[in-house]
Amino acid sequence: MNYLAELLASGLAVGAVYGLIAMSFAIIYKSTGLLNFAQGEMGMIIAYVAWSISTSVDGNPFIVALGSIGFAVLFALAVERIVIRPMMSEPILSQIMVTIGLSVIFRSAIILIWDGLPHNMAIASGNQLVDLGGVRVRAAQIAVLVALFAAIAGMWAFFRYSRFGVAMRAVASDDATAQLMGVSSGKVQMAAWAAAAVLSGVAGVLFAIAYELSPSLYALGLKAFPATILGGLDAVIGSAVGGLIIGVTENLVGGYISSGLKEVAGFVIIILILMVRPYGLFGEKRIERL
Amino acid sequence: MAGPVAPAGRTRIAPPLLEIRNAQIIYDNAVEAVRDVSLSVPEGSVVALLGSNGAGKSTLLKAVTGTLHLEEGVLTKGSVHFAGEDIGHARTERIVGNGMVLVPEGRRLFANLTVDENLTMGAHLKSTAEMKRLKQMVMELFPRLAERRSQISGYLSGGEQQMVAVGRALMAEPRLLALDEPSLGLAPLIIDSIYQTIGRMRREMNMTIFLVEQNASRAMEIADYVYIMENGRIVLDGPAEKMRTNLDVQEYYLGFSGGDGARKSFRDVKHYKRRKRWLS
Amino acid sequence: MRSGYYKETIVEHINLTDSTLQRAWIGIGLLLVIAAPFHFEFYGLSLITLMMITAIGAMGLNVLTGWTGLISLGQTAFMVLGAYAYAISTESWGWPPLLGFVLAGIVPAIASVIVGVPSLRLTGLYLAITTLASAFIVNHLVLEFDGLTNGSSGIFVNRPVIFGYAFDTDAKFYYLTAGFGILTILACLNLRRSRIGRALIAIRDNDNAARVMGIDLRAYKLYAFVASSFIVGISGALYGIFLSFVTVDGFPFLLAIEALAILIVGGMGSIAGAILGAVFLVGLPEVTSFVFSWMGSSAQSLLSTSAHEIKGLLYGLIIILFLRLQPHGLMGLWQDARRTWTLWPLKY
Amino acid sequence: DQGVTDTEILLGEVEPLTGPPGLLGVAHNLGVRLALAEVNAKGGIGGRQLRLIAEDDGYVTSRTIQSLRKLIGVDKVFALTSLSGSGQALASMPIIKQSGIPAMVPIGPLPPLYEPPSDNIFVVGQSYTEGMHQLALYLAKEYPGAKWGIILQDDDYGKSLGEGIEQAREEADINVVFETEYARGQKDFASEMLRVKDAGVEVLIAGGIISENIAMVKEAEKLGITPVIATFWPGRVPEVLKAIGPASDGIYGVDYVAPIQSEAGQAFLELARKYLTEDEVARVNRYTMTGYSSTRALIEAMKGCADDLTWACTIEKLETNPPIDTGVMDPIGFGPDNRFSNSGVTIMRADYETLSFAPVGE
Amino acid sequence: MTQKLLQLRDVTKSFGGIQAVGGVTLDVNRGEIVSVIGPNGAGKTTLFNLISGVLPVSSGSISIEGQDLARVPGHRYVRLGIGRTFQNLALFKHGTVVDNILVGRHWRMKTSVLEAALHFGRARREEIAHRQKVEEIIDFLEIEHIRDKVVGTLSYGQQKRVELGRALATDPKVLLLDEIVAGMNQEETEDIARFILDIRDELDIAILLIEHDMHLVMDISDRVHALNFGRTITEGRPQEVQSHPGVIEAYLGHKTEDAAPQDARAAGGLA
Numbered sequence A: 001m002n003y004l005a006e007l008l009a010s011g012l013a014v015g016a017v018y019g020l021i022a023m024s025f026a027i028i029y030k031s032t033g034l035l036n037f038a039q040g041e042m043g044m045i046i047a048y049v050a051w052s053i054s055t056s057v058d059g060n061p062f063i064v065a066l067g068s069i070g071f072a073v074l075f076a077l078a079v080e081r082i083v084i085r086p087m088m089s090e091p092i093l094s095q096i097m098v099t100i101g102l103s104v105i106f107r108s109a110i111i112l113i114w115d116g117l118p119h120n121m122a123i124a125s126g127n128q129l130v131d132l133g134g135v136r137v138r139a140a141q142i143a144v145l146v147a148l149f150a151a152i153a154g155m156w157a158f159f160r161y162s163r164f165g166v167a168m169r170a171v172a173s174d175d176a177t178a179q180l181m182g183v184s185s186g187k188v189q190m191a192a193w194a195a196a197a198v199l200s201g202v203a204g205v206l207f208a209i210a211y212e213l214s215p216s217l218y219a220l221g222l223k224a225f226p227a228t229i230l231g232g233l234d235a236v237i238g239s240a241v242g243g244l245i246i247g248v249t250e251n252l253v254g255g256y257i258s259s260g261l262k263e264v265a266g267f268v269i270i271i272l273i274l275m276v277r278p279y280g281l282f283g284e285k286r287i288e289r290l
Numbered sequence B: 001m002a003g004p005v006a007p008a009g010r011t012r013i014a015p016p017l018l019e020i021r022n023a024q025i026i027y028d029n030a031v032e033a034v035r036d037v038s039l040s041v042p043e044g045s046v047v048a049l050l051g052s053n054g055a056g057k058s059t060l061l062k063a064v065t066g067t068l069h070l071e072e073g074v075l076t077k078g079s080v081h082f083a084g085e086d087i088g089h090a091r092t093e094r095i096v097g098n099g100m101v102l103v104p105e106g107r108r109l110f111a112n113l114t115v116d117e118n119l120t121m122g123a124h125l126k127s128t129a130e131m132k133r134l135k136q137m138v139m140e141l142f143p144r145l146a147e148r149r150s151q152i153s154g155y156l157s158g159g160e161q162q163m164v165a166v167g168r169a170l171m172a173e174p175r176l177l178a179l180d181e182p183s184l185g186l187a188p189l190i191i192d193s194i195y196q197t198i199g200r201m202r203r204e205m206n207m208t209i210f211l212v213e214q215n216a217s218r219a220m221e222i223a224d225y226v227y228i229m230e231n232g233r234i235v236l237d238g239p240a241e242k243m244r245t246n247l248d249v250q251e252y253y254l255g256f257s258g259g260d261g262a263r264k265s266f267r268d269v270k271h272y273k274r275r276k277r278w279l280s
Numbered sequence C: 001m002r003s004g005y006y007k008e009t010i011v012e013h014i015n016l017t018d019s020t021l022q023r024a025w026i027g028i029g030l031l032l033v034i035a036a037p038f039h040f041e042f043y044g045l046s047l048i049t050l051m052m053i054t055a056i057g058a059m060g061l062n063v064l065t066g067w068t069g070l071i072s073l074g075q076t077a078f079m080v081l082g083a084y085a086y087a088i089s090t091e092s093w094g095w096p097p098l099l100g101f102v103l104a105g106i107v108p109a110i111a112s113v114i115v116g117v118p119s120l121r122l123t124g125l126y127l128a129i130t131t132l133a134s135a136f137i138v139n140h141l142v143l144e145f146d147g148l149t150n151g152s153s154g155i156f157v158n159r160p161v162i163f164g165y166a167f168d169t170d171a172k173f174y175y176l177t178a179g180f181g182i183l184t185i186l187a188c189l190n191l192r193r194s195r196i197g198r199a200l201i202a203i204r205d206n207d208n209a210a211r212v213m214g215i216d217l218r219a220y221k222l223y224a225f226v227a228s229s230f231i232v233g234i235s236g237a238l239y240g241i242f243l244s245f246v247t248v249d250g251f252p253f254l255l256a257i258e259a260l261a262i263l264i265v266g267g268m269g270s271i272a273g274a275i276l277g278a279v280f281l282v283g284l285p286e287v288t289s290f291v292f293s294w295m296g297s298s299a300q301s302l303l304s305t306s307a308h309e310i311k312g313l314l315y316g317l318i319i320i321l322f323l324r325l326q327p328h329g330l331m332g333l334w335q336d337a338r339r340t341w342t343l344w345p346l347k348y
Numbered sequence D: 001d002q003g004v005t006d007t008e009i010l011l012g013e014v015e016p017l018t019g020p021p022g023l024l025g026v027a028h029n030l031g032v033r034l035a036l037a038e039v040n041a042k043g044g045i046g047g048r049q050l051r052l053i054a055e056d057d058g059y060v061t062s063r064t065i066q067s068l069r070k071l072i073g074v075d076k077v078f079a080l081t082s083l084s085g086s087g088q089a090l091a092s093m094p095i096i097k098q099s100g101i102p103a104m105v106p107i108g109p110l111p112p113l114y115e116p117p118s119d120n121i122f123v124v125g126q127s128y129t130e131g132m133h134q135l136a137l138y139l140a141k142e143y144p145g146a147k148w149g150i151i152l153q154d155d156d157y158g159k160s161l162g163e164g165i166e167q168a169r170e171e172a173d174i175n176v177v178f179e180t181e182y183a184r185g186q187k188d189f190a191s192e193m194l195r196v197k198d199a200g201v202e203v204l205i206a207g208g209i210i211s212e213n214i215a216m217v218k219e220a221e222k223l224g225i226t227p228v229i230a231t232f233w234p235g236r237v238p239e240v241l242k243a244i245g246p247a248s249d250g251i252y253g254v255d256y257v258a259p260i261q262s263e264a265g266q267a268f269l270e271l272a273r274k275y276l277t278e279d280e281v282a283r284v285n286r287y288t289m290t291g292y293s294s295t296r297a298l299i300e301a302m303k304g305c306a307d308d309l310t311w312a313c314t315i316e317k318l319e320t321n322p323p324i325d326t327g328v329m330d331p332i333g334f335g336p337d338n339r340f341s342n343s344g345v346t347i348m349r350a351d352y353e354t355l356s357f358a359p360v361g362e
Numbered sequence E: 001m002t003q004k005l006l007q008l009r010d011v012t013k014s015f016g017g018i019q020a021v022g023g024v025t026l027d028v029n030r031g032e033i034v035s036v037i038g039p040n041g042a043g044k045t046t047l048f049n050l051i052s053g054v055l056p057v058s059s060g061s062i063s064i065e066g067q068d069l070a071r072v073p074g075h076r077y078v079r080l081g082i083g084r085t086f087q088n089l090a091l092f093k094h095g096t097v098v099d100n101i102l103v104g105r106h107w108r109m110k111t112s113v114l115e116a117a118l119h120f121g122r123a124r125r126e127e128i129a130h131r132q133k134v135e136e137i138i139d140f141l142e143i144e145h146i147r148d149k150v151v152g153t154l155s156y157g158q159q160k161r162v163e164l165g166r167a168l169a170t171d172p173k174v175l176l177l178d179e180i181v182a183g184m185n186q187e188e189t190e191d192i193a194r195f196i197l198d199i200r201d202e203l204d205i206a207i208l209l210i211e212h213d214m215h216l217v218m219d220i221s222d223r224v225h226a227l228n229f230g231r232t233i234t235e236g237r238p239q240e241v242q243s244h245p246g247v248i249e250a251y252l253g254h255k256t257e258d259a260a261p262q263d264a265r266a267a268g269g270l271a
């Protein structure tokens, strides 16, 4: 029983990391129709910046949090403005390709600016172990779950109550026409990129605290992408659920069957679910009628 | 070319609200879709633009609303002024912010948004209270939409979609409303009410209307001034009353045969290469 | 200056070339291909060989993604299968290489049906994920069935001997690859102008309308899968021979992204685009190296430990800049150039 | 032969210099450069200075092959000082054999590289299998009757380790209660470690490379279990200990290279400080030592051929020279039918305090 | 031989809660032009979608030349002689006009993948023969000047003609035209009217027409079928339907003894 509980706990913890990054994929997709292949890399860079801040201010968690969120926003805005915006009216595949180019740049930049080594990132008591009724987890793992649920609540309220949420969807649906309504699709895109960067930054930082900080952190993006698909590309909250499902499945398969099947199991689940629901669990169907 | 003047009773010597001068538009660096077109739309008037398929009408509207570049089109010569400002190369949102709204060709609804959300988008720049009032008005104009309010708009019938497209533009209460074939695919009854509404908006709100329409008889009924476009040029223009008496307009746009004032039947159309007098 | 040729018969419309000039260009191209080994040495030749193998794979992907609009991130799976089918049949079982190549096409083609059938309802990125998933599963299976595949240790592959002729030198292997390349180009061009190619394009542009025109969507999507993975499988076998060693590590996931990148950079859906894109992306590291060496040796030593990271940076930067300036890819560039050429000196 | 002018001798190598594997490649590269700088400072070989061209393959096999062709065919180097990782080296064998260029393989020595011996490929170090074999034997003796858990990577590296353990099991009594393979690139080891805990493992073979071992040990710490943990040499770098934190204290390791903290290690650092920049010295690790040592062996052979600098001569000298002792590992020597230095290994333990490993029993 | 070509019996289609088509019974005979009219959202296009196999019927039956279509898969309808155009344009945007029309010939071609890849013998002969046919259609519809243009760059009205061409290329027995003249001016509408009549007379193809242009409907149809809320209001000769009170109330909006009062007004302006 405790074994299962511990498997579930660690599954949820890592799933929450996937979920946060998956949400950032979905936010950008939902509001601009673009898939940002550099999302994992952006999370990684933000984690490294947080690490740099923490080593220079002696780990004051508030300064680290403020600093890295601030950086995440500025970073995202800069990327959006300099690289993505000029491509806005170009074919979507070209835009996606640009994000692939970005991911190459970011990966190189990490090693150029910092180094290729794994690091132990100890911010505040994120590393501390907490005992939850016999199940031991790290504080950062709890934090990541809390962050995920906060993000879910925030996104739900935003898309439910804000007119800006409708505008975001309109831009994704047809940005030229959205402009005809007076929507500044540039602003929408900026907001989406900033929000996505903050979410994936939070995921990156907390993952780095609970596990490790290394230049292969970007691979989280490769995990989160399937999670987004599982939840539905344009389903922001659904993606979070997708992340949790994948995290838990992997751990259950690893715990009861074999580790070698972990990765494969996640993908098998996705194939099965997509066969029944071709637009993911919560995704919107492509609307077509003649 | 004289161009239309402000409607009688409103004698102001202001420049027209929308003015296009000697515009040339080229697609893909190769296709010249509009050449040397000048046209003006005075404040408070209704100006109609007629012309056959591929004449360049929609292209002109795209230029006016700054959406040309999305299709690799460029305004290579000439200028477009709206409310005194040169908008030839301005961004769409800015043009819309200044008070011009377009009902684009092909409806262009946000397919996965509901009818209601589509209308909300129309009033994007308005306050929430305003939006509610305008939505009320649109729903009255198109009762059909009230029934379909929370349906995903992509599944609507063609005509219903057209209603949403027109309604969405009305939601913006623009200073100048540009309509690309508003009656396309609509039932006669609905066309009546759209034209009534356009007329009312113009009267009550002094809205200016720039109308591209294939339903020439309808357009001429409501328009003050008419331009006719062929092959990328303006070939004929004049006040609506005068245009109605033009023999070519009667034959090619209104379907009367030989000037005797009777509509000829589609069954009797003969095929021979006719020559329009204005294409001499 | 030419401004297009007037066509009088229908045959002229379906011919691949429409002018003597074009035929002359093709002739020159062929001569260049034949002459390459006499001019390039060891390294240059292997670079060209790699470009050709990549181009074959890209043309294969183009059938599925460019024509039919089905985005795949699983092409590495079919490459792996092709490479293993060839390696196992020729090296472990001692079958003749020609048969090995046939298997290298057929095995992935069959596998693609298995991937394709459950994916028929999927579109866009949703399909991309299931193909990605199949790539992971294939890798897992290859490692699992180590009795057949030798697991993670891999299989050595010798240069083939076909009808007693040994393609053992680099130049000979290059000609073999070039032969496959030309066959692939011809097959793709022919497919494109046939009813099959048109059906695929129709599905991409509007699948509902395609169905009303009598196109069986399921069948044709599977055709696309099969044709694409057949070609990709062949390129996998060639790649295995090129590396002389087949393991799953030799086909990293990155290859799938790179294949997609080639199509985008080349211009989606165009055969010439796929080829140009392959040349561009395979050659790009050379270019960055060149730019780097051009920056001078002092700069190089200054950045001794990070020189290679800077190359990576440059690589990404060039891709972004290229797409910024030429969003329609190399084919777009080519068309612009040609239009300017045919229309010059008139502007429009 | 090629690569030799009146003033210069060109050497080449391929290794991962970018991305995470760059940790290994860059360090190795520094070792090679150190060896070259040392001879160059003493006037080079027969008055010729040595120069190195390093190509980056990012650990991708096709790029290794491409780079080798470039080094051999375009740059025309005289000899090769590395063929990148084990899989890459295996794939390179046909080209190397065909060209006849002398090549040193100091990273990832796998048996197929030297069994049967190829004329011109010289493998320096010890195989993973033998290293693991020794480590397992030692642990079996030290912890008799303990329950073992084994976590291995699903590639040739993991397979070699597995074979080493198998060999040890034939000779000693090892009670394995849990064994699993994970897919390369895995980051989260929670379920594996839970099973380790569940099975009551007392000796854990953490068969990852770098990140994986860090993850496993941290996970054990989280679960509150303290098995004896054994890691393998690729991860025997100070950064790993630092990244794991205090929980890394007492981890076993095995290596054929002396720890930095040892006398020989310190002497090596001293040498490095003489020829490398401060920035570079900071990146020195065990791969620097293997790179240095194997290159020294090559250089000694070349020196022996100073007047007749040919491939044949160099190969012959490599074969006949007495073993070269660099201090940081067993003397390196080959023989007529031997292309493998077969260096002896030492079992060591980590000390978190000094972020280093020390041979057991010291 | 029966004159009945297309028969609909009690056809129903529901989407979730909405019944878009509710029990429609309709026949099209050989050589007939039948129009379907009705307010927006009455279910006309949905009816076409059912007849052409885009959507499955919820209940009721459709048959062509006596063959029931219930078990026929969507892509085989065209083989039975059903061709159509789409209200909202459903062309293959990246293809040229010729390409688009050639797709209409698809089902008549038999080349296999292998033959196609080799482009030899039958593949080549077949291709030439069908291109010939396409050229005839292009000639017939007078669109030579745009034959090599990429369809996505054509104007709305031009695209509608290409659609008509593509539908004709399928050699239909009955041709379904969904608002084919929407977006066309008088002159172009006249052209299309002539095409429709010619198609019927020369090619012997029956035509089922959805149209909101009452002049056209009244002038060229043999019979008119009026729908509202998916149900039939009335069916009959054009004049009868036009003066049916249900039709006037739901659709036309005014009594139309005279077909076009607004034109009369316009004409009055001349005097």
Ligand SMILES: Nc1ncnc2c1ncn2[C@@H]1O[C@H](COP(=O)(O)OP(=O)(O)OP(=O)(O)O)[C@@H](O)[C@H]1O
Pocket (backbone or CB within 6 Å): B027, B028, B031, B032, B033, B051, B052, B053, B054, B055, B056, B057, B058, B059, B060, B071, B072, B105, E152, E153, E154, E155, E156, E157, E158, E183
């Ligand atoms: N995106 C484009 N690229 C290239 N050419 C285009 C493009 N859009 C339109 N054209 C060409 O420009 C010309 C004018 O097209 P436009 O759409 O403005 O015509 P229109 O007057 O609106 O016709 P319709 O009444 O049929 O809508 C046409 O010949 C068309 O082929």
Ligand SMILES: Nc1ncnc2c1ncn2[C@@H]1O[C@H](COP(=O)(O)OP(=O)(O)OP(=O)(O)O)[C@@H](O)[C@H]1O
Pocket (backbone or CB within 6 Å): A289, B155, B156, B157, B158, B159, B160, B185, E015, E018, E019, E020, E038, E039, E040, E041, E042, E043, E044, E045, E046, E047, E087
């Ligand atoms: N796929 C669908 N899902 C949900 N509702 C649909 C769907 N297709 C059609 N409808 C609904 O069915 C009704 C009939 O639509 P249809 O398109 O048949 O009307 P129509 O008679 O062609 O109208 P119009 O003259 O405006 O084209 C509409 O109210 C529409 O909203």
Ligand SMILES: [Mg+2]
Pocket (backbone or CB within 6 Å): B057, B058, B059, B105, E155, E156
């Ligand atoms: Mg138009």
Ligand SMILES: [Mg+2]
Pocket (backbone or CB within 6 Å): B157, B158, B159, E044, E045, E046, E087
């Ligand atoms: Mg309809």
